[in-house]
Amino acid sequence: MEFLVHIEVRWPADGDEARKAELVALEAERARELRDAGTLRRLWRVPGRWANVGVWEAADATELHAAVSSLPFFPWLEVDVSPLAEHPSDPGLGRA
Numbered sequence: 001m002e003f004l005v006h007i008e009v010r011w012p013a014d015g016d017e018a019r020k021a022e023l024v025a026l027e028a029e030r031a032r033e034l035r036d037a038g039t040l041r042r043l044w045r046v047p048g049r050w051a052n053v054g055v056w057e058a059a060d061a062t063e064l065h066a067a068v069s070s071l072p073f074f075p076w077l078e079v080d081v082s083p084l085a086e087h088p089s090d091p092g093l094g095r096a
Contacts, residue, residue, distance in 0.1 A: 001059065
């Protein structure tokens with residue numbers, strides 16, 4: 001099952017910069033692991049914000065929640081999830 005996931009980081013303005021740098025490195029490592037597992041399929045940055053939009057794949061919403069909540073920044077994330085279903089007019093399907 002595919003999900004469109006919008007993530008906004010809500011790191012506190014007075015948050016510890018050393019901890020933030022550590023979490024950024026851990027987050028990149030975890031994203032690679034999720035990519036390698038086939039869970040994180042695509043990822044785009046949202047310009048002008050500390051946010052991203054991605055296509056994630058999981059068996060169900062429970063599995064997706066486990067993946068998203070495994071992100072090191074999870075306590076500071078605002079996450080919006082939309083489950084996706086195939087559309088018969090999707091140009092990516094190669095149907096005319």
